[in-house]
Amino acid sequence: MKIRDDYTCPLEIVHDIIKGKWKTIILYQLKDGSRGLSELEREIEGITQKMLLEQLRELTEFGLVEKKSYDGYPLRVEYSLTERRGRKMIEAITIMQMIGVDYMLEKGMTDALLNKGILSGEEIERLMTEQGYKNV
Amino acid sequence: MKIRDDYTCPLEIVHDIIKGKWKTIILYQLKDGSRGLSELEREIEGITQKMLLEQLRELTEFGLVEKKSYDGYPLRVEYSLTERRGRKMIEAITIMQMIGVDYMLEKGMTDALLNKGILSGEEIERLMTEQGYKNV
DNA sequence: CCGTATCCGATCCGATACTG
DNA sequence: CAGTATCGGATCGGATACGG
Numbered sequence: 001m002k003i004r005d006d007y008t009c010p011l012e013i014v015h016d017i018i019k020g021k022w023k024t025i026i027l028y029q030l031k032d033g034s035r036g037l038s039e040l041e042r043e044i045e046g047i048t049q050k051m052l053l054e055q056l057r058e059l060t061e062f063g064l065v066e067k068k069s070y071d072g073y074p075l076r077v078e079y080s081l082t083e084r085r086g087r088k089m090i091e092a093i094t095i096m097q098m099i100g101v102d103y104m105l106e107k108g109m110t111d112a113l114l115n116k117g118i119l120s121g122e123e124i125e126r127l128m129t130e131q132g133y134k135n136v
Numbered sequence: 137m138k139i140r141d142d143y144t145c146p147l148e149i150v151h152d153i154i155k156g157k158w159k160t161i162i163l164y165q166l167k168d169g170s171r172g173l174s175e176l177e178r179e180i181e182g183i184t185q186k187m188l189l190e191q192l193r194e195l196t197e198f199g200l201v202e203k204k205s206y207d208g209y210p211l212r213v214e215y216s217l218t219e220r221r222g223r224k225m226i227e228a229i230t231i232m233q234m235i236g237v238d239y240m241l242e243k244g245m246t247d248a249l250l251n252k253g254i255l256s257g258e259e260i261e262r263l264m265t266e267q268g269y270k271n272v
Numbered sequence: 273c274c275g276t277a278t279c280c281g282a283t284c285c286g287a288t289a290c291t292g
Numbered sequence: 293c294a295g296t297a298t299c300g301g302a303t304c305g306g307a308t309a310c311g312g
Contacts, residue, residue, distance in 0.1 A: 008248045010236025075293045095228040100146025112144045
């Protein structure tokens, strides 16, 4: 991606930073520590190597992700969140994920939440009662 | 936009919620109170009526924005943030805006920050010194 | 003032093949 | 294991015209 230099407000940059289908998912995957390319490819369901590299490059350009290469064989590369902006973005993504969870509870999409271990059955039960969402 | 019903993780929904060039800007514009369509059109530089309506509809479908219509002449419609999800999203957007501001400071794009009244000259001076960014 | 419809170039993103 | 190149369908988003 060509980074513009004529942004007129911070939210325009925000858009460029988070746009794309995979950015938030990649960042979230990095929140527990650095990862190699193939690890990410394995952990993120459905992503292709091309998209992964493309989005990682953009995230790096914006200073949210850091890349370290180690020569030798096999090649080793590590991607990780930057302290300054990457960690900060995780704060925002965490809030947004809560909104996503809330949406899924409202629409009764509880299976995915259970399967991915995001919430336990008890937590789902409690939250839905709390919010007045009907079980479907 | 057709809302899917087969999301497998909350971050997929997050993506649908925030994607599009104008969503965060529209939400941010609503943070200080409800707005009519033409007000938003006037306040958001560069947006077309078509995009505005499209994005407002999507934000409404996801429960971040609420729409109230009042019959009569002239027609009056008010868009506002929902307490439950709209306000929550502003928390995330605020964090992301900080990242955008930081990026602009690093790249020396201080004019836009001054012109929009986002930061004062003194604040810019202080932050740049604090972060070790060089004046350009 | 508010909303819909259409056309069309730009961009996104998945598939696939290939290199060090 | 890590990364590049290309192609083509789908989607996005701006311009513009029209309707309630």
